[in-house]
Amino acid sequence: SHNMLPDSEQIQNCLACLSLLLQDQNLHTLIGQPENATWVCSVVDSLYQLLSSMAVLPGEEVANLFQDDRRDDFDEE
Numbered sequence: 001s002h003n004m005l006p007d008s009e010q011i012q013n014c015l016a017c018l019s020l021l022l023q024d025q026n027l028h029t030l031i032g033q034p035e036n037a038t039w040v041c042s043v044v045d046s047l048y049q050l051l052s053s054m055a056v057l058p059g060e061e062v063a064n065l066f067q068d069d070r071r072d073d074f075d076e077e
Contacts, residue, residue: 018047
């Protein structure tokens with residue numbers, strides 16, 4: 001619920017934990033395997049959506065990483 005958004009310290013702590021987790025050699029090896037590409041993309045998208053949802057107020061539009069003209073180029077690849 002938007003009434004219970006984490007404060008900036010909680011978000012910073014979560015990101016610090018995620019950073020440490022991503023430095024783990026076993027996880028790094030797992031992420032680097034081609035057969036895990038779909039799984040990795042899903043996790044990254046989920047994290048992006050989670051952080052984006054916490055970064056905007058209810059009713060506001062989430063910022064888009066891609067400009068419209070660049071998105072078309074990306075989708076064609």
